[in-house]
Amino acid sequence: MAKDKDTGRKMIAQNKKARHDYHVLDTYECGLVLMGTEVKSLRMGRASLVDGFVQIDNGEAWLHNIHVPEYVQGTWTNHAAKRKRKLLLHRAEIDKLESKSQETGHTIVPLALYFKDSRVKVEIALAKGKKEYDKRQTLREKQDTRETNRAISAARRRQRQA
Numbered sequence: 001m002a003k004d005k006d007t008g009r010k011m012i013a014q015n016k017k018a019r020h021d022y023h024v025l026d027t028y029e030c031g032l033v034l035m036g037t038e039v040k041s042l043r044m045g046r047a048s049l050v051d052g053f054v055q056i057d058n059g060e061a062w063l064h065n066i067h068v069p070e071y072v073q074g075t076w077t078n079h080a081a082k083r084k085r086k087l088l089l090h091r092a093e094i095d096k097l098e099s100k101s102q103e104t105g106h107t108i109v110p111l112a113l114y115f116k117d118s119r120v121k122v123e124i125a126l127a128k129g130k131k132e133y134d135k136r137q138t139l140r141e142k143q144d145t146r147e148t149n150r151a152i153s154a155a156r157r158r159q160r161q162a
Contacts, residue, residue, distance in 0.1 A: 008116055008117050009114045009115070009116055010114060010115040010116075011112065011113075011114045012042050012045055012047050012113045012114050012115065012120075013047040013048060013049050013112070013113045014049070014111070014112045014113075015049035015050065015052065015109065015110055015111050015112065017050060018049075018109045018110070018111055018125070018127065019111070020130075020135060020138070021129065021130060021135070022107070022109060022125070022127035022128060022129055022130060023127060023128045023129075023130055023134075024111070024125045024126075024127050025100075025106075025125070025126045025127060025128060026100075026125065026126040027111065027123055027124070027125045027126075028089065028093060028097070028123070028124050028125070028126075029116075029121055029122075029123055030061070030087045030088055030089045030093075030121065030122055030124060031087070031088035031119060031120070031121060031122075032063065032085050032086070032087060032088065032120050032121070032122055033085060033086040033087075033088065034085065034120060037070070037071040038068050038071075039120060040071045040073075041068050041069055041070065041071045042068060042113070042115075042120060043115075046068070046069050047066065047067065047068050047069075047113055048066070048067040049066055049110045049111075049112075049113060050067075051065040051067075052064065052065045052066045052109065052110045053065060053107060053108065053109055053110075054087065054097075054108035054109070054110065054124055055108075056094060056097060056098045056101065056108075059091075059094060059095075060086060060087075060094070061086070061087035061089050061094055061097065061108075062084045062085065062086055062087065063084065063085045063086075063087055063110060063122065063124075064084050065082060066082070066085065066110065066113075067082055087122070087124070097126060100126050101126065105128050105129050106126060106127070106128050107126075107127055107128075107129070108124055108125070108126055108127070109124065109125055109127050110122050110123070110124050110125075111123045111124065111125050
């Protein structure tokens, strides 16, 4: 778990696949309703956001398919690993997310799970699915920028040696 000194964030898990599969339109930071054993398991840095999504039911936002493994030293009070968890958002944010997510091709996905000042926060995003050619294009762009950065650094090294 990496800790960012400036923002007080201690990263638990990231969903890198979401940024590859979706165009992120808008992001929100929200709290989670968790059990004690879930927090202890998260402090050990164990979680997965890969198949996660947010669904809004009866004016409440719920986080589904987030895998938080059971706490090893937990007893009968241990939690279920893939239960749905309630998100803590303002009413206006929930209403906005609900209206936007009902548009064709839009969804709400979790991007990151982290501690912020000893509280567990999740960063969710309103996103639109990418087409296959968009995914290939972004991979090509990343590869091109990587190659240009390598060429620039190699040229600088040659200049310093000469």
